[in-house]
Amino acid sequence: MLTARRPLALLLAVPALVAGCSATPPTTAPASTPPAISANPTPVSTAATTPATTETASTPATAGCPAGDYKATGFTATGLDASVGKGTVTDVDVTFGNGRYEFDFDGDHPAKLTLGKSTGKLRIDGEFTGTYSGQPDAISFTRGKATGSARFVDKGKSRSVTMQQVARILAPQGKGSAVCDGDKLTIKVGTLSWNLVRDPD
Template sequence: MPILRRPLALLLAVPALVAGCSAAPATPPASTPPAISANPTPVSTDPAPGPTITDGQAEGCPFGDYKATGFTVTGVNGATGKGTVTDVEVTFHNGLYTFEFDEDHPITLTIDKRTEQVRIDGDFEGAYTGQPDALMFTRGNATGTAKVKRNGKTQSYPMREVAAILAPRGKGSAVCAAGTATIRTGTLTWEFVRDLD
């Protein structure tokens, strides 16, 4: 996969992420209700909307609909990959997360002052449990493709390769403020703003 690996080379080489990809995924906590639910007793109506999220509210961070604004991954020898996104919809709801990408809005990826674009059309999902300062993320299904165009040629790759790099997995934490959220897992950090649409 030389073409995809070129713009994502340093991200794929991040030791923590590569090690995570080679290990078997953790068993999702199917029988245990998520500890960060806004209401510990399931109800038949939708959970409370965005205003329930404020600083210090453990039960509401992360929770709700967001737009991703960017991500950062620290790679080998301290190299950093930064992605700027404009239309990635992200939902955290009842212990499950979903990232939805639109290929009409490419990701601008900058690695060591070199900038390239990756078009992603699809989504990946997973689960999370715990409190904001001690979360556990599990990567789930991924569908869709990533496209990279170089030298006049376009190559497509399965969404699972994108999820292996960009889906939250393992131990992490979340910080929520009025209208924003930050998720950190290992060397990966995602930044979000509240989706008010």
């Protein structure tokens, strides 16, 4: 059973991505925009921006995987203490298309979290988005916006968690891969892994 401190610890300890979150965004964001602007302050800056946008849009199209609408079934990640955290979800809509991804959570269907012998429920009502580019075996994900709310529910008690915290843990960020097998899709980024199935609707 989760203790008072355990719920938040469970969320923050599940993926090792938490340790690299603060380091990853600064490397990604500055690398794209600043160089183009500082190197070409005159009209050439417009020409430099256009190719960058075109590459991002065309690369995912050639990949073919991931693409389309999916239903997430669960995720797995390794915690900072080397323990394996698993989550089971039942109503999470995931969309990949035009170089963008979106995870939409239904608050009426909480995710069941398991970390070692501890379990708890994470009720998420919101979404997080991002972008991706590259081939299936070498895809780069960039976390975007996160909106909504989230809270842990354990033994009748609940604790609020910001959607930004959830996104830092569960939103794909960094270099990873996408494996399509029939109607199944597996997204792996560092220690984070999402399992999804094609949405038949």
